[in-house]
Amino acid sequence: MSASRYTVSDVMTHTAVAIGREASYKEIVELMHQWKVSALPVLEGEGRVVGVVSEADLLPKEEFRRTEPVLPDQLEEASKAGGTLAEELMSSPAVTVHPDAPVAEAARIMAHKRVKRLPVVNEVGMLEGVVSRSDLLKVFLRPDEELEEEIRLSVLTELMPGAALDFAVQDGVVTLRGRLPDRALVPLVARAIRAVEGVVDVRMELDSAVGTPV
Numbered sequence: 696m697s698a699s700r701y702t703v704s705d706v707m708t709h710t711a712v713a714i715g716r717e718a719s720y721k722e723i724v725e726l727m728h729q730w731k732v733s734a735l736p737v738l739e740g741e742g743r744v745v746g747v748v749s750e751a752d753l754l755p756k757e758e759f760r761r762t763e764p765v766l767p768d769q770l771e772e773a774s775k776a777g778g779t780l781a782e783e784l785m786s787s788p789a790v791t792v793h794p795d796a797p798v799a800e801a802a803r804i805m806a807h808k809r810v811k812r813l814p815v816v817n818e819v820g821m822l823e824g825v826v827s828r829s830d831l832l833k834v835f836l837r838p839d840e841e842l843e844e845e846i847r848l849s850v851l852t853e854l855m856p857g858a859a860l861d862f863a864v865q866d867g868v869v870t871l872r873g874r875l876p877d878r879a880l881v882p883l884v885a886r887a888i889r890a891v892e893g894v895v896d897v898r899m900e901l902d903s904a905v906g907t908p909v
Contacts, residue, residue: 701892703801704794706833707815707826713738714748716782720756723748723781736814736822737785743820746785749810753784791816794823798892802831837893839864846894850887855880867895874902 712726713736726735727750734749755776778784792801792813801813805828815824843864851860860873869888875881881899888897 701798701834702794703792703796703798703815703826704824706798706830707794707824708830709824711736711814711822711825713742713744713822714781715739716745716780718748718781720753720779720784723784724753732812732825732827734810734812735781736789736825737781737787738822742822744789744791744814744816744822746781746787747789747810747812747814748781748785749812752786789814791820792826793817798831798834801826805831834892835867835895837867839867842867842869842891842893845891846888850884850891854884854887867893868898869894869896870898870900872900 712730712732714723714726716737716739718726718737723735727733734747736744737746737748739745756778790804790808790810790813792804792815794815794817804813805811812825812827814822815826817823843862846862846864846869851858851862855875858873858875860871860875862869862871864870871884871888875884881901885897885899888894
């Protein structure tokens, strides 16, 4: 099946704001405010990503401003509270993604690692851009007409050539109508349509011959 797979390079921001190891705390805060970002890659050499400084890395300075006793599980955060340079504040190694990774993979990494932005690096770790949560949502901006064409050509024509099916796409929601020759094909077709980047949901309004709609 040849349904398209958007990659990180299709949606990422290619011009990324980054800092060096010696960037100061205040400089980092100013850059985040100026560019309205929640994290900055830390680079060394000709652009290799060695870490990331996020808002979470900066907040301990405020959290531990007072001299109350530090609990054992707060030691790492408390140590960052005394940091003044990017190399002292950054999380390392950086959680990154490659430009040819599927958008879904980037989304899984963000969810698993609980981060909002990922540096995009090439095979040797050089920064190529940044992808954010909002970037990943760009696939849902695809026009309904574009989704309809892809579903017709890359899903239904390949999976069900000659089947008596009709469908419509509205606001990214695909409604499939008609009859399938085999009940077992219902989840297969639904899964294939959901795999098309930009599809919000799939609704089956099929003839009773194939069982209960899904």
